[in-house]
Amino acid sequence: MTALPGSLDVTTLVVDLPRGTTLADMLPALDPSGAWLLRGEGLIGLGSAAHVRTRGAERFAELAEWHEQHLAPLAQESQLPAELIGIPGAGPVALTSITYSSTSAADSHLILPELILGSFEGTAWITAVVRASALDETFEAEDDDAAMLRRVHGLLAKHSLQLKDRRLSLVTAGTEVQASRSGGAAATSLIQGTHSEQHYLRAVRAGVGAIGHRRLEKLVLARDVVVAADAPLPTGPVLAALAADYTDCWTYLAGDVLGATPEMLVKIRGQELSARVLAGTVDGSTGLQRARTLLLEDPKQRDEHRLAAQSLLDQLAPVAQHLHAQDPPAVLQLPNVFHLSTDVTGRLTAQTPALLVAERAHPTAAICGTPTATAAELISTLEGLDRGAFSGPVGWIDAYGNADFGIALRGGILEEQGTQVRLFAGCGIVAGSDPEEELAETWAKMRPMLGALGVHQP
Numbered sequence: 499m500t501a502l503p504g505s506l507d508v509t510t511l512v513v514d515l516p517r518g519t520t521l522a523d524m525l526p527a528l529d530p531s532g533a534w535l536l537r538g539e540g541l542i543g544l545g546s547a548a549h550v551r552t553r554g555a556e557r558f559a560e561l562a563e564w565h566e567q568h569l570a571p572l573a574q575e576s577q578l579p580a581e582l583i584g585i586p587g588a589g590p591v592a593l594t595s596i597t598y599s600s601t602s603a604a605d606s607h608l609i610l611p612e613l614i615l616g617s618f619e620g621t622a623w624i625t626a627v628v629r630a631s632a633l634d635e636t637f638e639a640e641d642d643d644a645a646m647l648r649r650v651h652g653l654l655a656k657h658s659l660q661l662k663d664r665r666l667s668l669v670t671a672g673t674e675v676q677a678s679r680s681g682g683a684a685a686t687s688l689i690q691g692t693h694s695e696q697h698y699l700r701a702v703r704a705g706v707g708a709i710g711h712r713r714l715e716k717l718v719l720a721r722d723v724v725v726a727a728d729a730p731l732p733t734g735p736v737l738a739a740l741a742a743d744y745t746d747c748w749t750y751l752a753g754d755v756l757g758a759t760p761e762m763l764v765k766i767r768g769q770e771l772s773a774r775v776l777a778g779t780v781d782g783s784t785g786l787q788r789a790r791t792l793l794l795e796d797p798k799q800r801d802e803h804r805l806a807a808q809s810l811l812d813q814l815a816p817v818a819q820h821l822h823a824q825d826p827p828a829v830l831q832l833p834n835v836f837h838l839s840t841d842v843t844g845r846l847t848a849q850t851p852a853l854l855v856a857e858r859a860h861p862t863a864a865i866c867g868t869p870t871a872t873a874a875e876l877i878s879t880l881e882g883l884d885r886g887a888f889s890g891p892v893g894w895i896d897a898y899g900n901a902d903f904g905i906a907l908r909g910g911i912l913e914e915q916g917t918q919v920r921l922f923a924g925c926g927i928v929a930g931s932d933p934e935e936e937l938a939e940t941w942a943k944m945r946p947m948l949g950a951l952g953v954h955q956p
């Protein structure tokens with residue numbers, strides 16, 4: 499954990515985006531430090547006012563403590579414009595990614611950007627977070643508000659943005675430009691990950707064997723591949739491609755992990771919570787009618803899904819009431835795959851901090867298994883991977899305690915100064931799972947990232 503040097507001043511202003519432009523359309527020209535976008539709207543973080551890194555079994559608790567000590571107090575100080583009061587994510591907000599395992603050698607992150615671009619249901623804003631010490635050097639006859647405004651314009655310029663009469667726009671080399679989509683410039687190639695495909699097939703066979711011996715009902719086994727580039731990958735264009743192609747997924751970047759996930763671990767708005775549990779998959783090339791039959795009428799798919807939904811309900815039960823799960827599940831159609839999907843709603847019983855609610859919810863059987871402890875142990879032996887942030891909670895938390903925690907799926911981890919991305923995908927294994935089909939499913943789940951990185955699936 500790192501302490502926060504100096505106190506922070508926060509300013510939030512309502513802005514207009516360039517006509518016909520969503521927040522996601524601005525991504526190609528930006529170098530974000532964090533992002534969370536659904537259907538073009540959400541949050542983009544730029545730079546960093548504070549960055550907390552932590553590891554181990556206390557990682558959720560330590561991030562929750564930092565939130566309580568440093569971010570929550572800003573809720574009173576940041577006087578939000580009236581139009582933004584009650585909008586989740588408005589004002590100071592931190593992006594976060596937390597490792598799947600407490601034994602991971604990777605860091606969990608909480609990043610408070612120095613500049614946040616936000617949009618929600620057509621209302622857009624910017625939030626600037628400035629160290630109080632930076633305001634000390636005020637010009638003669640300049641009051642605090644004027645000094646802060648000067649700092650906001652300085653931050654905007656630093657991140658290739660400008661604000662004129664409420665209108666936010668991108669600036670490139672001194673010229674105002676319209677946001678446009680463009681792919682990344684780096685040439686990419688696919689190389690083997692930690693293990694071979696054969697290793698994955700063997701792991702799935704061993705998993706099916708353990709289920710046959712009644713050691714457990716389900717486990718989720720993942721594998722990795724690496725996309726290498728000849729130059730640091732520009733994350734803005736990669737995120738823009740994901741946001742454009744996977745509009746129904748949450749496009750994310752936090753710490754070293756990025757992707758577009760369809761699964762919401764837990765969303766918190768005041769005392770209300772909701773989630774979207776996914777498990778059970780068929781390839782996107784299957785027609786919708788056939789996919790519905792294959793998912794809804796196959797006891798194996800229904801079982802795999804039921805265990806995932808039940809694990810979330812069981813894990814949230816100590817902190818929530820009125821938990822309700824959609825029954826029967828729905829079928830979610832994405833460009834690459836179809837999933838069985840269950841929406842869950844409920845109400846928090848006490849003032850449990852959002853990060854500790856996420857700790858309760860994690861890991862569900864959508865990414866671990868049933869029973870949890872047995873599955874987690876078998877996963878660590880059979881996978882032979884450090885998942886890092888993959889399949890851990892990813893999202894944001896604001897000063898008021900509203901939060902979105904997705905599950906970091908359909909993504910990858912930036913390595914080697916951003917010149918390589920390690921992609922991960924896993925599959926729920928139950929009795930009767932076929933290793934070759936599960937291997938094919940991992941490729942289907944990697945399709946969003948492979949596409950965004952300009953790599954053809956083998």
Ligand SMILES: C=C(O[C@H]1C=CC=C(C(=O)O)[C@@H]1O)C(=O)O
Nearest residue numbers: 776777778779864923924925926
């Ligand atoms: C573990 C992953 O997906 C989970 C979420 C939806 C469907 C899944 C499945 O059918 O196996 C997985 O449980 C992944 O994308 O890497």
